[in-house]
Amino acid sequence: MLNKDNIFLALLLFIPISIAGHFLHWGSLTVFITSALAIVPLAAWMGTATEEIAVVLGPSLGGLLNATFGNATELIIGLVALNAGLIDVVKASITGSIIGNLLLVMGLSMFLGGLRYKEQEFQPVVARTNASAMNLAVIAMLLPTAVNYTSTGVAEDAIQHLSDWVAIVLILVYGLTLLFSMKTHSYLYDAGLAELEPEELAEANLAPDEPAQHEVNVWLWSGVLLACTLMVAIESELLVDTLEEATSRLGLTALFTGVILVPIIGNAAEHATAVTVAMKNKMDLSVSVAVGSSLQIALFVAPFLVLAGWVLHKPMDLNFNPFELVAVTVAVLIANSISSDGQSNWLEGTLLLAAYTVLGIAFYFHPVIEGIG
Amino acid sequence: MLNKDNIFLALLLFIPISIAGHFLHWGSLTVFITSALAIVPLAAWMGTATEEIAVVLGPSLGGLLNATFGNATELIIGLVALNAGLIDVVKASITGSIIGNLLLVMGLSMFLGGLRYKEQEFQPVVARTNASAMNLAVIAMLLPTAVNYTSTGVAEDAIQHLSDWVAIVLILVYGLTLLFSMKTHSYLYDAGLAELEPEELAEANLAPDEPAQHEVNVWLWSGVLLACTLMVAIESELLVDTLEEATSRLGLTALFTGVILVPIIGNAAEHATAVTVAMKNKMDLSVSVAVGSSLQIALFVAPFLVLAGWVLHKPMDLNFNPFELVAVTVAVLIANSISSDGQSNWLEGTLLLAAYTVLGIAFYFHPVIEGIG
């Protein structure tokens, strides 16, 4: 039968195919496509594993876990690209992950959830705190570029130092957001779960009377997570190596591929999780996955890669190209505007999807930028 | 007596005067001013007719109807200017209609309504959904310009294709907002009316016990609407033909005239309706007219004109001049910031009017831009 699990099983075949393609020199387009397809089920299984573990841990820790292992894909792709010196691919991937999570993942969740439920609710205090944290991340990404553009003859060095210090501040803030959500104000994040009725809890496999079975699952799924993480690294290497050559054969710019295509692959896990739980009306978890994932990219993955570039002697800074900045800024603007009241409906989902579509069209028509294509 | 109706009757005299001026070559300044004055009562009567019909249709459909026939003026002026190849006049008129509705019309409504009522309320969910839709429209207007400015050597063609695709997305979104407000979530839009007390309904001519008389009115006022629409087309032709020459005689730039003066004429209907109902404390209808009108300009009139330019082989795109973009962006920013809580007072109206004033001053001092003056 052609259900989701069978499709994913079939896609696993692309792991050996992509590796064979690499060694047998089947051409970069083949290796690019097969390694991309191989990452999809790996990321999806990481998502499934994470959701299973999240059930035991509760929506707060579960949401964090979802975001962490969803973003492991981005982190691995970023490190591989950074190590290959493809700084623009790293930045495009960061940009694309943020707008993909905020617009595509959250948009699809609100749209599909909204088709089934007229109005869906989630914790407004959490949504607004996340919105403010995303604003901080945008500010941090904006400043190095703004310094660069509003001055003449600023040294490359100064932008690098500025980026390093800003990265350290962002990682500290990220640590504090975890402290906030898991210790001092965890009750805000648990509220969504607490509101569920007993029968809903049971339906969502959240019934508190079967902890033993879940403990088994935790260990089982943790193993799956680890195995998938390793395979993703390998496949990322193939993906990044072939990205430039393959995309130029497809008639696409590397910018479009980096911002739109790669993150769709990398975000498959968040996508699956967020949409599934949105359709079960668990919007707290759904929004937590989408926004939490963007936050982690902006406050942890991006600054981590800046500092990794410092260690690896690669000139990675936060000086994004201006159109990427425009894209992230407007994505955060409209996502905050839609999420900060703690309510959603299908039209709000549509607006996010439309914003993603027009950004995608703009990236498609944006001419090749030096150094990335 | 010098009341509103008599003034409008007197202004109707300018219809034959402006036409005579055209054929007798009285000079472009005369024709410009008289055709502008002739449009005012036509647009105002369209407003009156619309309000009468809206009473029967309810505030949701009524608000839409108001916005549609108020914006018929802009659509007609836009088509006439597009056909004459005056692309910058079209863009200036779109810019001016959006900021005029959001700042001048909504500002005056909140200010005058707020002088009479200490606090006025309207549906916050509707206000926030509209705010998000306006954000999407700003993003769509921003992207073609951003692509143009963040790349070197982008083909004119690419901007045109980009604009065409974005226009199609916007028109689809516009259709979905109508589906939302009139079908799936119409109860949100009807809430404002439902809260009115019976005596208020009677005072506002909204009493449900006189449907027969109103049905007569619907047909009567529909005829008025049709006649006014035709006359506006004619007068728009005169207005657009004489705009450049007339405004340079007045010592104004065509940019100022296009952004500030023309939309005041075109928005007379929304103006009259929104302010009148605000002073009757029907803020749901008032805000619906002002914001709905801006939304229709941004999500329907502007993309419609882009596609019309494609059909007419005129190079109409969404690549606005950067200062127009700044104006629209800040207008949407402050209008959203003021409207999204569903409450208003006279100070908030003042802030919108002040924003309009400083924008007007800035457009007055903005030097002539090539191609528009």
Added chain:
Amino acid sequence: MLNKDNIFLALLLFIPISIAGHFLHWGSLTVFITSALAIVPLAAWMGTATEEIAVVLGPSLGGLLNATFGNATELIIGLVALNAGLIDVVKASITGSIIGNLLLVMGLSMFLGGLRYKEQEFQPVVARTNASAMNLAVIAMLLPTAVNYTSTGVAEDAIQHLSDWVAIVLILVYGLTLLFSMKTHSYLYDAGLAELEPEELAEANLAPDEPAQHEVNVWLWSGVLLACTLMVAIESELLVDTLEEATSRLGLTALFTGVILVPIIGNAAEHATAVTVAMKNKMDLSVSVAVGSSLQIALFVAPFLVLAGWVLHKPMDLNFNPFELVAVTVAVLIANSISSDGQSNWLEGTLLLAAYTVLGIAFYFHPVIEGIG
């Protein structure tokens, strides 16, 4: 004992030291540092005096009074710098005061208050009205620069005229915000106080049964205010005279000193007041001081200095350097995003402080701009 009052008494010693330094030519770095240190206790005592008087006047008038006499320092420094022709120092000081109040003062208040109280509340309607007024101020600051950048060959004159008219609009709006907060809608501003329990009022020296003693204090503290105001003028002269030479010896740019260091000195009063009352959970007063102070800088001090420049024949306009504009815009964005729901917690304070930190880092690395260093 090393408590706050003793430190301030000790700092008073720097008044004669700085004056002696000036006459005995001890070098500009010495005079700069000692005059800066001398301003701290003066501004702090103005704060204490203001808080004492504010107790009698209530939180609304009291908040205004706090902001007025806190900003007297900025106004005096601004006038002295304007008179010396140091226009860029004036603009840097305005920029720095706005971001310092919104991010550093409000951030520290929310952070330290939030460590003691899990959630703190303040009037959301007031917060949102202030947010909208700050948006207007940003728009007004943005437009002259935007006109300048989006046109070629705009006359210096046009920017000056534009700034003068915008300044007049802002001062009118400022007057109307006072009318709103003190007359027509004062009940919104008094709400915070009204919610306090009798024992809290007593603890906060706000008990209504000791008016007589407070009347004495009003006169006593008014005298202190006057004396401090005079001394600040004198010390500002010394500070401004030595700013450029001293900061270049410290290895800092004049931009960094003007935006970050000077406002910390000038804002000491707001700082002390806002943090103290936040830790007593009087968030209405705390936010009113921080945001009110920013508003007064943007809507009164800045336009007042523009008009003063007109009288003094100094070319002061609102054409800020683009990076200052970016800083003010993002500061207002994140401050509005955090304050507009009328709630705060320690993480929101941290986000504001982090935004201030990254802005400070960016100003530190921003290369020297012509005319200011």
